[in-house]
Structures are given as C-alpha cells and as structure tokens.
Amino acid sequence: MKTFILCLSLLVSVSVFAEEKPAVSYRVNLMKSVGGDMGAIGDILKNKMSALTPNIENHAVSLNSLSKNLLSAFKENVPGGKSKPEVWKEWAKFEKAARAFEQKTGNLVEASRTGDQSKIGAAVKELGETCKGCHTDFRKKDK
Numbered sequence: 001m002k003t004f005i006l007c008l009s010l011l012v013s014v015s016v017f018a019e020e021k022p023a024v025s026y027r028v029n030l031m032k033s034v035g036g037d038m039g040a041i042g043d044i045l046k047n048k049m050s051a052l053t054p055n056i057e058n059h060a061v062s063l064n065s066l067s068k069n070l071l072s073a074f075k076e077n078v079p080g081g082k083s084k085p086e087v088w089k090e091w092a093k094f095e096k097a098a099r100a101f102e103q104k105t106g107n108l109v110e111a112s113r114t115g116d117q118s119k120i121g122a123a124v125k126e127l128g129e130t131c132k133g134c135h136t137d138f139r140k141k142d143k
C-alpha cells in the first residue's frame, strides 16, 4: 500500500512538474503541428490522392510558417521533453539545422506550386532529411 501511494504521488508530481514547464509544452505542440502537416502531405503522396495534390501547397505554407517559430520555441534553456542538452550546448549548430529546415520548407512551397508530384516528392524528401538530421543530433530516442 505504501508503495502504491508513493507511486501515485510520484505520478502526480511528474504531471504537475510537466505543467510547470510551458516552454516544453509549447515546443512539443509546435513540433506536433509540424508532424501533422508532414503526415498529411505523406498521406497524399503515398496514396496518390491526386484530387488532394493542390492541398499540399497549404500544408507547405503552414510548414514554412511553423519553421519560423522553431528557434524562439527552443531559445530559452528549459530542459525536458525529448530535447537533448546539446540543443543549448551547441546552439549555433541547432540554429543552422533550424535554418536548413526553414529553407527546405520554402523549397517545398515552390515545388507544391508546380503541382508536379515528382518535384513535390523530391522536395519532401529533402525536407525530411532536415527533420531526421536535427532529431539525430538533438532529440532523445524513444525509450
């Protein structure tokens, strides 16, 4: 019973702790939005939903806007979530990764306006590499 209560109070304190870190919550939600747009584009391309190809432009514009919020979301050194301490220890490198991401979202906006699935696919692939690169260096692996 004692152990149970201890576990319960630990759980409660962990969740309270999480709520005390709005900066972590904000950057995670920002990233979820990024993941949502990328996922939606992936659905359209993978399943060849040609009637929805024009929708990709709005997702690309959204990604380009979101990319501009990335650096400010991480600027304050608030450990937590899955961010590695390297985000702040190697801030210049992180900034570079964020800029590459922003640039590739811009390229995707341009590609999406051609309506050409193969051009869009190539731009998505390049953008995806910037996600992967930054996550490899700066995001902890899933446990």
Ligand code: HEC
Binding pocket: 024, 027, 028, 031, 032, 034, 035, 038, 070, 080, 081, 082, 083, 084, 087, 094, 097, 098, 101, 127, 128, 130, 131, 132, 134, 135, 138, 139
């Ligand atoms: C400049 C670095 C950087 C780039 C670029 C980047 N991410 Fe992230 N991403 C992170 C970090 C760091 C985290 C962990 C945040 C945390 O938990 O504190 C993260 C977390 C996430 C998460 C998890 C959110 C959750 O539910 O915990 C998703 C999904 C995600 N990123 C998607 C993407 C996608 C898709 C792209 C590319 C289109 C991308 N990210 C580009 C750094 C980046």
